[in-house]
Amino acid sequence: MAIASLKSRFEQLKTFGSILGFLFDSEKLKSLGEKELRECCLTFHSTYTSDVDINDLYSELKVLQSTLPNTLLFATDILEFIKSVDCYPNASIAYRIFLTVLVTVAIVPVTVASAERIFSKLKLIKTYLRSSMSEERLNGLAMLSIEKELFGKHRC
Template identity: 75%
Template sequence: MEVEPTLPAKRRVIRKKHFDENTQEDELCQSPEELFRLEYFLVVVDMAITSLQSRFEQLKIFENLFGFLFDSDKLKSLAENELRECCVTFHSAFSYSDSSDVDLNDLYSELKVLQSTLPDKLMSATEILEFVISADCYPNALIAYRIFLTVPVTVASAERSFSKLKLIKTYLRSSMSQERLNGLAIISIEKELLEHIDSNIIINDFASRKARRAHFL
């Protein structure tokens, strides 16, 4: 842009040193460019590197869980032992105590059948989901693809929550309970969904739950 950076130089403050202080010149007079590099540029670079590492680690975990469901070529390229390992990893990630969303053996069998029944063209995960729904004979594979396509892979929801937080809780309205703050945040975030809800039904339901039932003799 051919714009010369101009950084204002701060006036150097000379402080009297005591006799027991270190006399080495460890506090050198730094130029504005050096101060900008140390206090701003390097800090921003470190934050960017840390954020990228965190994102790639999360995407690596996501790929380990759902990598075999990405597209038809990825699914068809897996051998039987590789497909079995992917199913075991997926099943262990979504198992809760003694229950699970999918059955391990049934999921493995359904995906083996899908490897041979899917068309030869490249199909995305959404197209495979439509194929599974139309076939109506792969219940566990249907659940697996629905979980895969509904899991968020970014932090957009968290960023949206923080952007709404500063609108809800300001310095003029800083004293509120955590329950009220969570409720207002959900209402503000899910504003489009809230517009289609009848408030009269919610009020009547709340009134029926909180109604005082006093019995007078």
């Protein structure tokens, strides 16, 4: 199951890279010609949002290609540059979407083990014998059991 989740995650990253990879760094953005940049903007617009005007995004990125410093800047640095200049609203939206999707696809854990652990612990705590337990006590025991690393290695 873990291997299947990892494969799925890498497939998502490949798809993500093919759609939004042109925003990854300044070198990639500057290397695009007019036709390639227009195609990238069209793909971005059709895939992610209609909040961005495609022609304005294309124009802003075209100007951004020439105004970015010649040093290598990654997406977060480019977004900071855009914010400091405050004249590329569509590019700002595109970079915020790019970074949000990147964080969601790349950093979110492969499994939701923490949520599963919480429900597992609740099942152990609230047995049939303790069904008359008050809500406050149940919440307290759940927190102690779930976060036992914070309280030491004592059993709840």
